[in-house]
Amino acid sequence: MEHEQDSEHQELQDRPSKSQVKRDMLALQALGKRLVDTSVERLKRLNLEEKLLAAILLAQRTTSREGRRRQVHYVGKLMREAPAQEIQAQLDAWDKGSATETAHMHRLERDRDRLLASDDHLTPWLEQHPSVDIQAFRALIRAARQEAKKNASQPADHMPQRKHYRALFQAIKAAYDEKNEQQPSDPPTT
Template sequence: MTQEDHDNQEFDERPSKSQVKREMLALQELGKAIVELSAERVKQLPLSEKLRDAVLLAQRTTAREGRRRQIHYVGKLMRDAPAEQIRQQMDTWANGSRQETAYLHSIERDRDKLIADDAALTPWLDAHPNVDVQAFRSLIRAARAEHKKNLALLPGQEPQRKHYRALYQAIKAATPAPENNQTTMD
């Protein structure tokens, strides 16, 4: 291998200027996203003390140009940060909350089906065998009666929701939570 071939091979292994710039801009965007987080979440990220201080200062900076410069500085410090770990944690927070929302919506759907239709109870009980059937049926009856009374209310009167909420809590207690629940409760 000649010296020229060695130099060409070394040149081919280096990233292009465009690639370096794309990576730098991606780190700057990640830094900007970190600045938008709450101080509590920032403390949970694997950031160096210098980077954490810079992020917290950017959060406190109100002057437009000063904030822009501070965010730019955060982006520069991000070059030495574990960007992939930070992205994963932020993705977990974002997807975890979506997962939690979907879980709570499924509980609401189950509650509404159980109040609306007697035929929904048997399949639900089959899927949740550890439920006290007698107490659960009693909750459903009370929620249905409460729902019927609420339909007869005049405009401006407050509906009762005691049994409606109790049924929701019973369904939630019987339905297993999604795996990533612990990361969404921060």
């Protein structure tokens, strides 16, 4: 008799608390919400169970607030059977990659703005990117500056021209891409 009580007591201690169960459930619902906010292309790459994918797609199409909330709740319930840690890891990897891409684009835009603002930034930039055709690059900067002056003199309701502005961005991006290709990915081991 005493042995049975000890085993029941041990079994109760081994179970997660109600609070822990609720935290886990809320975490799965939050992950389900992230899946609902994820693009269809990425959802397909996750290889989700058909029933879960259908529920997510339905939640994405649902326009009523209450209906969407209930559908997201259902997705969270279905997440109990899904490999949540794998899904979480993949979503985090995509988010990190996205943040890295955004930071890279912001750096390219800053370089473009600095090059357009002053020639003082051109020489150091060219030293970092020696493979760039200097004459063609200078011509792009001059054209983008002239384009900006012309746009400034246009009326406010006039659509500004961005051809050379965009071309300069693409040239900067190509220079960075070429520089990254030339750098070895792993340092040589000795």
